[in-house]
Amino acid sequence: MGKKTLGVALLTTAMLTVAGCSGGGSPNADETAAAPVNPDGVSGDITVLTNRTDLIQDGTMKKYAAEFNKTYPEVKVGFEGLTDYEGEVKIRMNTEDYGDVLLIPGVIAKGDYPKFFAPLGDTSTMKSTYRFTDKTDVDGRTYGIATFGTANGFVYNKALWKQAGISEWPTTTRQFLDDLRAVERKTGATPYYTNFKDGWPLSGTWTNSVGSVSCDSQASDKLAEMDKPWEEGTDLHALDTLLHDIVHEKLSEKDPATTNWESSKTLLAKGEVGSMMLGSWAINQMRDAAEKAGENPDDIGFMPVPAQEGGRFCATLVSDYQQAVNVHSDHKSAARAWIDWFTEKSGYAAKEGAVSALKSEGMPDTLQEYVDNDVKIVERSEARTSEVNAIDNASEIGLAKPDYRQKLIDIARGAVDGTLDGYFDELDERWSQARRTVGS
Amino acid sequence: MTRTPSTASPPVAAGAAGTAAEKHGTAGRRSRHRAPGGASWHDRPLRRVTPWLFLLAPLALLVTFTYVPVGNMIFYSFTDWDGVSPDRNFVGGDNYTELFTRPELFKVFAVSLYYLTASVVQITVALYFATVLSFDLRFRNLFKGILFFPYLINGVAIGFVFLYFFQDGGTLDSVLSWFGADGDHAWLGSPESANTSLAGVSVWRFTGLNFVLFLGAIQSIPGELYEAAQLDGASRWQQFRHIIAPGIRPVLSLSVILAISGSLSVFEIPYIMTGGATETSTFVIQTVKFAFQFNKTGLASACAVVLLALILLITWIQRRIVPDERVDLV
Numbered sequence: 001m002g003k004k005t006l007g008v009a010l011l012t013t014a015m016l017t018v019a020g021c022s023g024g025g026s027p028n029a030d031e032t033a034a035a036p037v038n039p040d041g042v043s044g045d046i047t048v049l050t051n052r053t054d055l056i057q058d059g060t061m062k063k064y065a066a067e068f069n070k071t072y073p074e075v076k077v078g079f080e081g082l083t084d085y086e087g088e089v090k091i092r093m094n095t096e097d098y099g100d101v102l103l104i105p106g107v108i109a110k111g112d113y114p115k116f117f118a119p120l121g122d123t124s125t126m127k128s129t130y131r132f133t134d135k136t137d138v139d140g141r142t143y144g145i146a147t148f149g150t151a152n153g154f155v156y157n158k159a160l161w162k163q164a165g166i167s168e169w170p171t172t173t174r175q176f177l178d179d180l181r182a183v184e185r186k187t188g189a190t191p192y193y194t195n196f197k198d199g200w201p202l203s204g205t206w207t208n209s210v211g212s213v214s215c216d217s218q219a220s221d222k223l224a225e226m227d228k229p230w231e232e233g234t235d236l237h238a239l240d241t242l243l244h245d246i247v248h249e250k251l252s253e254k255d256p257a258t259t260n261w262e263s264s265k266t267l268l269a270k271g272e273v274g275s276m277m278l279g280s281w282a283i284n285q286m287r288d289a290a291e292k293a294g295e296n297p298d299d300i301g302f303m304p305v306p307a308q309e310g311g312r313f314c315a316t317l318v319s320d321y322q323q324a325v326n327v328h329s330d331h332k333s334a335a336r337a338w339i340d341w342f343t344e345k346s347g348y349a350a351k352e353g354a355v356s357a358l359k360s361e362g363m364p365d366t367l368q369e370y371v372d373n374d375v376k377i378v379e380r381s382e383a384r385t386s387e388v389n390a391i392d393n394a395s396e397i398g399l400a401k402p403d404y405r406q407k408l409i410d411i412a413r414g415a416v417d418g419t420l421d422g423y424f425d426e427l428d429e430r431w432s433q434a435r436r437t438v439g440s
Numbered sequence: 441m442t443r444t445p446s447t448a449s450p451p452v453a454a455g456a457a458g459t460a461a462e463k464h465g466t467a468g469r470r471s472r473h474r475a476p477g478g479a480s481w482h483d484r485p486l487r488r489v490t491p492w493l494f495l496l497a498p499l500a501l502l503v504t505f506t507y508v509p510v511g512n513m514i515f516y517s518f519t520d521w522d523g524v525s526p527d528r529n530f531v532g533g534d535n536y537t538e539l540f541t542r543p544e545l546f547k548v549f550a551v552s553l554y555y556l557t558a559s560v561v562q563i564t565v566a567l568y569f570a571t572v573l574s575f576d577l578r579f580r581n582l583f584k585g586i587l588f589f590p591y592l593i594n595g596v597a598i599g600f601v602f603l604y605f606f607q608d609g610g611t612l613d614s615v616l617s618w619f620g621a622d623g624d625h626a627w628l629g630s631p632e633s634a635n636t637s638l639a640g641v642s643v644w645r646f647t648g649l650n651f652v653l654f655l656g657a658i659q660s661i662p663g664e665l666y667e668a669a670q671l672d673g674a675s676r677w678q679q680f681r682h683i684i685a686p687g688i689r690p691v692l693s694l695s696v697i698l699a700i701s702g703s704l705s706v707f708e709i710p711y712i713m714t715g716g717a718t719e720t721s722t723f724v725i726q727t728v729k730f731a732f733q734f735n736k737t738g739l740a741s742a743c744a745v746v747l748l749a750l751i752l753l754i755t756w757i758q759r760r761i762v763p764d765e766r767v768d769l770v
Contacts, residue, residue, distance in 0.1 A: 087732060093524050105524075107735055112525050197603075199715055255608030257628030257714060393734045401733050406717040415630045415718055 033118035033325040033332040035340050043074035044331030046100035046338060049089060051321065053081035064348070068341050075334045096328040100335040103321035104136065104144045106400070110386035113143040117324040118332055120145065120339070130343075130357050132319035135382035144322030145343050148354035150279035151315045151367055151377060152209045155286055158301040160271040163187050169303045169313070169373070173242045176306035180251040183274045191274040192246050193264050196256030196409055199402030205277050206243065207399045210235040211316040211378050215309035221384040223399075224391065227432040230424040237424065238307065240408055243277075244420050247412035256409060265289035269300065281320070283366040284353040302366065304375050313375040317355060319382070387438075395434030397427060517741035523731065528738075535742035545743075548723050551635055552703045558639035559699035563692075565643070566650035571680055574658040584655070591648035599712030602641045606713075631719035638710050638720060645709070646702070650695050657688035693762050700758070701751045723747055 036042040048061075055061050056079050065077040080099060082088045089105045092098040093116060108116060119141040120126065126133045126142045136144035161167075164183040170176040180191035195201035211219035213235045223229050229236050246252050253259060253273075267273040269290035276282075280302060287297035304313040323342065325335040342348060349356040353366035363371050370377065392399050404427065411418040517535055521528035539545060569587055573580045590598070605611045606627035613625060628634040661683060669679050685692075707724040710716060716725040723743070731740035 090524050090732075107522070107524055109522065109525060115526055196717070197715075199717075255626035255629055257626060257634065257718065258603055258607040258610070393736070396730075396734050398733055402715070403717070403729070403733075406715075410718050413629075 031118060031332065033120055033329075033336040035336050036333040039072050039337070040074065042072060042331075042334045042337055044334040045076045045078065046329070046331050046334050047078045047080055048338065049080050049082060049085075049099035049102040051082060051085035051103060053083055056081040064342070064346050067346065068338065071341065071345075072334070072337055075331075075337060077338060096326075098326055100326055100329040100331055101323055101338055102326060103147070104324050106389075109390070110136075110138060113138045113324075114141075114327075116327055117143045118327045118329070119143055120325065120336065129359060131317075131355070131359055131379060132322070132357060132382070135319050135385065136322050136324070137383075144324040145339055146319040146322045146357040147342075148281070148349035148352060148356060149317050149319050149379075150208070150281050150354055151317050151370060152205065152212060152279055153277075153302050153304045153315050153370075154275045155268065155278050155282050156275035156301050156303055157189075157268055157271050157273070157299055159296070159299040160187055160189055160274055161301075163271075170306040171308050171313075173238065173245070173306050176242070177245055177249065177251070180246065180274065181249070184251060187271070187274075189272050189274050190253050190267075191251045192253075193259065193267065193273040193276050194243075194247065194252050194256050194409060195259050195261055195264060195276065196253075196406060197259040198261045199406065201261065201276065201278060202243075202405040202409075203398070203402045204400045205279055206239055206405060207236075208279065208318045208380075209239055209277070209305050209316055211380055212305040212314050213238045213307040215312075215314035215376060215378060217316075217378045217381045219380075220388065221381050224384045224387040224435075227435065228428040229431055230427050239305070240405070240424070241420065242306075243405065244408055244412040247409050250413075252409075256413070266293050269293045269295050269297075271295075271299075275303075279318075280364075280366055281352055281354050302369055304370065309376075313373065314378050315370060315375050317377050317379045319357075319380075320354070390438045391431065391434045394438050395430040397430055397434075513741045513744055516738055517745050519738045521737045522735040523737040524735075531738065535739045536746075538739060539742050539746060545726065546723075548721050548726055549704070551720060551722050552706065554635040554639040555642060555703035555706050556700065558643045559646075559703055562643045562647050563650055563695055563699060566647045566695075567654055567692075569647075570651050570654035570658055571684060574655060574684075575676075584651075587651050588648040590645050591652075593645075595645065595708040596712055598641065598645055599709055602637075602709075603713055606637055628714055628718065628720075634714060634718050634720050638713060641709050641713070642706065653691050653695060654688060657691040658684055661687040693758075697755055697758055700754055704751060704754075705747060 050056070050061070052061070061079045065079070068077060069075070085103065086105050086107060089098060089102065090107050093105070093108070104113070104117065113136060121142055123133050123137040123140050123142045126145075130142075130145055131149055132146040133142045135146070136142055161179070161183060164179070164186040166179050166182060170179050183189060183191040210223070211217060213219075216222075216235075219235050223236075226234070228234075230240065231237060247256075264273060264276065265286055266289050268276060268286055270293050283300060283302055286300045290297040290300055304315045307314075323339045325332055325339065329335050343357050349361075350364055353364050355361075355364060355367070363377070369375075388399075397404050407416065408420075408423060410416040411420065411423055516528075518530060518532060519528040520531045520534070569583075573583055573587075577583070607613075608626050609624060612627065616622075616625075626633075627637045665683050666679060669683060674682070705724050706722045707728075710720045710722055711725050711728070714720045716722070716729070721729075724747070727740045727743040727747070730736045730743060
């Protein structure tokens, strides 16, 4: 009987389990989170989920909320900071409880947006006011507004490069490598820092520059139709070859396995490291680090990817996280009021030295060099991002994940067997195979 | 009513009437008892329920936190779920087919060999220290504490600490340079050295656990045996060979089982220290990447089920080869 009972218990469990899996009601997806007309008319407690735990801890977010309350006195804003934002929100999104305002996690398939978020308006009208609307556009409706955008390039230490006798930005990858070599020879600094251990600086930042080489805002979308994205002449080929050559010629840190992002900021500020591929959001952080280390913050420079189209540099501009309203929220208009206020009035993007989501705002101070040198800002099209992501996941390459570039670096420094061309062929093969299975 | 006498009487010290009679009674006698006695009619249902009441809390916990998740996992392994989407399609055995038609997914088990080798070292070292410290020795409690200490530290913290330890020019390099060795080595830089280093960390961490298990087992061996052996002129090695080793056999075989299943499912140390880069990825890291990087929760669940089956199989085989015998020293 003991055994029987256990069996019954297990069976019941299994049945409960299976039954429990068919949850998930369908909320009213058509209800637009419209901006309130009269600020005094909105009320309610809203919770804002964010990845910026640092801004919650130092009270910056609270200040924003207090500022917000001057216009919307009846809305109470609470913040919830998540250190592992993607990981935690993904799990919470299996329930209905994932805040009122949240950043859209990368894991949600674009086609599923209407199931999770309330639409914010028609894309055709949103488009004229906001940048990056196509990233969250599903069937003509926009589901998110960017917190800010980031231009891509190399953060570098100007004083160090000057010391090496370089005052002009390199215009080709060949020249870039020569410059790095000069930095190493004349200053003894590490010319480039990969941040191999932390991983993320190898992933998004490099892939975000797809389009910087060809000066094509559609370059990223085109991956959806390419069978060989690593073929000679493509952006990925150019970027990954550059990374490979930097490491292969020993122009990067000696032991990549124990790099550290936080300390790398100080290294760059002090001139012990020459350059790093990052988004423009990093400029302010580097300047802070320079100040803390007693160095001159103006030494931190930002240069575009060493490639020119028609005598002009290009740099991609990509959207950071986008804020959205939970479709299950009871205070949709309060939530929308927060998003609008945060985007338009808070001054958050400017403070972070990033590009505002508002089209009416110009480039931030951090990108002054880009403006002065007439770098063409290419706003990356996101029209086919969902297809690209689907292929990327199916191929298990991970364009925005560190693994494949970590292996590239391992090949470049001879830690694992393989050649660059062989690896590109393998990636191409996996990509084209995944394209067939995804059925695009 | 097919209850056997042994389950009929729970080990509760309730002094209810008729307990002794019931314990040894047959089913027939019990039913006879029940009919006339009014008191037992009231006692019986409650008494029957009592053990289950005690079991309720652990069973609820066990079911909620073990069987439901495992059931869920098995269910997911038959779907193409991505981890968040409200829709999931039942795909039958597709995930398993994919798993077994991609031999490269099982290549990562080669990494387990490093950890398996390490566990041999770990068990040997633990056994050595457990034996030595079970004899009278100065400062033996201090040494016991030192040896057990690493096991008390959180694995994540260990990962971070050893990251500095293995850094180029870090602790290990500086210590080596005192002895004149070239203080400049990227320990986590190449697959062989990275895997060896990581396996070394796992030895450092788990030796304490093995040590305590062995120590406990050794100390349960009656002291007269050693005295008798010493009188007979047995050396320390002979004492180990003929008294200690057979005396702790069950614990030893348990350690081997834990070592093998542990080697197959290594996770936190390599995940924190290298994230699986430079060919240090293990099967569990690979599974986690399927689930959380590439959103293939279905495939990842299938991986987990396969790993579970594999470990159960290996344990079963091991039990067949080395059956759990009763130890009888005296």
